[in-house]
């Protein structure tokens with residue numbers, strides 16, 4: 001019983017059933033359905049676009065890191081063997097032989113373009129040869145994570161910087177080859193040209209298999225997140241346009257299918273209440289609900305005509 005009562009209340013509140021013109025009842029119902037649908041869709045789209053933005057940022061970071069690794073490997077394999085002998089000689093040190101130098105120089109070329117301005121690539125070390133590569137406190141904490149857990153191959157995450165929110169990916173740099181120690185173990189072993197260029201106080205004392213630093217790329221997130229918000233806004237506008245189109249079409253259909261024939265039947269019923277003999281409900285030939293309504297009126301009209309005739313006959317007697 002109480003269910004029935006609330007059912008009726010709900011209907012009145014939600015759809016204005018029976019309280020307003022049909023058009024308005026339909027408009028209210030559609031607005032509520034579309035409102036809820038758009039809200040739920042936007043929540044889901046927000047999640048979906050968020051995941052896509054995340055993937056895009058991950059892909060960019062991965063590509064960036066791989067490109068830098070490729071530069072490093074090209075330098076060690078192809079460039080270093082040619083230049084290393086020159087560094088042994090009395091001339092000036094040629095840093096082009098050093099993978100770290102070439103990767104950072106290639107990156108500097110990229111960064112000169114405005115679209116890469118907020119990207120960064122660092123080869124940070126606790127005890128660097130080039131003091132520019134000295135790890136800051138954030139990089140130091142990452143290097144220490146790699147030093148504490150040798151199975152850890154990648155650390156990644158988001159952080160906010162003065163340039164906005166960035167995604168970073170870091171990999172450990174390990175002294176993997178004995179050849180590294182030529183330049184990074186003791187000043188005595190290092191080429192004299194290197195000492196002249198970098199001094200003999202920093203970048204030494206590394207040992208084989210030690211993790212001495214981290215390669216770290218950072219990719220700005222703002223542009224991707226802004227693009228995501230724009231897609232979300234465009235989707236909302238699109239859904240709203242679809243809503244308006246569907247609402248207009250539904251309204252036209254309602255008018256054509258129900259309201260117009262109903263109005264006609266209602267006018268004829270008024271007429272029939274006075275002069276039943278002159279009225280015909282043509283709609284009774286339809287096989288839908290309107291047809292059924294017209295048939296009912298037709299039967300009522302005939303009964304009325306008979307009653308009126310009987311009344312007349314009685315008065316005539």
Ligand code: HEC
Nearest residue numbers: 098100101123125128129130133173174175179180183213
């Ligand atoms: C010919 C000497 C030489 C060899 C061999 C060499 N390095 Fe270096 N390394 C340098 C110099 C010089 C720099 C500084 C380059 C610059 O100015 O960017 C450097 C820089 C680095 C850096 C960046 C941090 C810093 O110290 O400035 C890392 C990391 C590094 N080297 C690791 C290695 C590893 C790992 C190997 C072995 C695979 C290696 N190096 C072999 C000379 C060398």
